[in-house]
Amino acid sequence: MRYTLDEHVRQDPRILNVYSAARRIYDSESRYHHNFDHVLRDLYRALVIAADEAPVHYSTLIPSVLLHDIGFSDPSFERLGHDVAGAHLAEDLLGELGYEQMLVEAVSHCIRAHKGKAELPETLEAKILYDADVLEKAGLVYLILGGKIVCEFGETIDDFLKRESADRKNELERGFYTRKARELDGGRLEQVSSLLSRIKVEIKEIRPDFGICEKDLWSEKIPYPSV
Template structure:
């Protein structure tokens, strides 16, 4: 599979993201592609960048269907869908198999298989890193909104419950974003991924401190 297949796979994937919400749209796929390539450049081992790039563009093509309840596992669905898509491109059977593995293993959910190839581990890390740092904070807040929309109720309060006297919300508060990000950073597989993750985490800690200051959570007012 020539490296030039990347732009073609991007265009093939684009229609699947037409109904995607912001947290899992094609811009998310692009960031995952960019970060996965960045991490790959820090590895001395041989990496099939064409496989990695194609997998990045395709990894969330099933998200809109999963959100609507039409499929249960967007990673598994994407892997099956990719078999047909890639067979029509200049992609070898071995590379299709490698991309399928990346797609099946990119999710953090407990039911997802463990990534075993370096390409799959890099995709997993790049995807999780998009939930950390400045962009990550915005994405996680978007996910709270998505879940609220599905439940037709407030999923979380993006404030600090400690700032409110009397009855407090039953649901999670701003700490949920910290927990989600930390969970993903603790799951990273590669050394370059962990280094970037800690850099992004340092920014998030500064953000949470500033958030507490602005809302009065650090003073109890």
């Protein structure tokens, strides 16, 4: 694997402490999608993007990616959003790990800005994290990950489509911040967005095969005929 943490850990051994703490937090939650595997995918993408940019402050970028979704581990995420809840948790955790205030604030900004909602990314590291996380949704395989998200949140397909369509629309309007992310996307985010729109239409239509719409099929118990 071309992009690894080895050199970064040699440069800043504290990264290993953050890695271990982050892994513990995500593993204790066992979420279907927002888990340590998702974080590692984002981390790899972030390192690919960062290699195309200079100068990147890896002591900010790597902890930010590792901790960006820990907000889901705190019940306050439903009220604050997992971006803001995660920033609070990361500030406490990095303080305990001996990080200086400036670095804590830099990581906190990246986490708050990773959805482009609570804050917009202002620093290069925040822009790289944002792009790496949005790229997770680029490509049709995201529809399979989408099934995991529906299960994780215990929501209907309709809930999922409303939120995800709005998010994709905002992301497409905003665009990627880095050249490398635009190249890696290659128009796949747009494909996902248009497919979500098609599914939104389909679940409101009556199917010809068994005469019930997908929305009802998903959200209600269907009384199947006995045989």
